[in-house]
Amino acid sequence: MDADQWDARYAATDLVWSVTPNQFVAAEVADLAPGSAVDLAAGEGRNAIWLASRGWDVVAVDYSSVGLAKGRRLAEDQQLPGSVSWVCADATTWESAPVHDLVVIAYLQLPADERRAAVRRGFAALRPGGTLLVVAHDTTNLAEGTGGPQDPRCS
Numbered sequence: 279m280d281a282d283q284w285d286a287r288y289a290a291t292d293l294v295w296s297v298t299p300n301q302f303v304a305a306e307v308a309d310l311a312p313g314s315a316v317d318l319a320a321g322e323g324r325n326a327i328w329l330a331s332r333g334w335d336v337v338a339v340d341y342s343s344v345g346l347a348k349g350r351r352l353a354e355d356q357q358l359p360g361s362v363s364w365v366c367a368d369a370t371t372w373e374s375a376p377v378h379d380l381v382v383i384a385y386l387q388l389p390a391d392e393r394r395a396a397v398r399r400g401f402a403a404l405r406p407g408g409t410l411l412v413v414a415h416d417t418t419n420l421a422e423g424t425g426g427p428q429d430p431r432c433s
């Protein structure tokens with residue numbers, strides 16, 4: 279799916295994903311001290327907002343402006359001890375200085391060369407010793423899982 283298709287998907291319904299964070303993101307990040315984070319391919323911001331609720335200052339990057347706008351509205355309704363800045367950009371070309379404590383990439387299901395580019399961009403945004411968390415469907419999801427991409431190039 280390209281950015282226009284994601285925009286259409288996000289525009290078609292109230293929330294595509296949950297208000298609550300992804301369970302694997304929450305479990306892996308729960309014990310980290312809050313700092314500066316990037317949520318690369320943030321969608322409607324469920325993980326970014328949860329991080330900000332725990333005191334993180336988050337840069338939420340996605341190429342769907344519609345998804346990001348929904349996330350911004352959700353965040354505005356809350357008193358968050360941290361912050362979220364919403365950045366509309368392509369994860370495969372977005373650049374950051376190496377200053378962040380945490381980069382989360384959750385379910386950015388792209389063909390291998392694009393996925394590699396995005397993970398490299400995420401890794402490059404980390405300070406030395408920072409944490410990179412990648413959560414994704416693997417190829418077994420096609421036959422044995424639920425949801426997720428149906429294109430084997432993106433698993």
Ligand SMILES: C[S@@+](CC[C@H](N)C(=O)[O-])C[C@H]1O[C@@H](n2cnc3c(N)ncnc32)[C@H](O)[C@@H]1O
Pocket residue numbers: 281284295300318319320321322323324325339340341342345367368369370383384385386387388
């Ligand atoms: C399955 S959703 C996951 C959203 C979010 N990470 C979550 O877990 O709720 C995938 C997201 O990746 C975004 N995306 C896909 N390709 C992208 C790209 N090249 N650059 C930026 N965002 C991208 C889509 O717009 C969509 O919001």
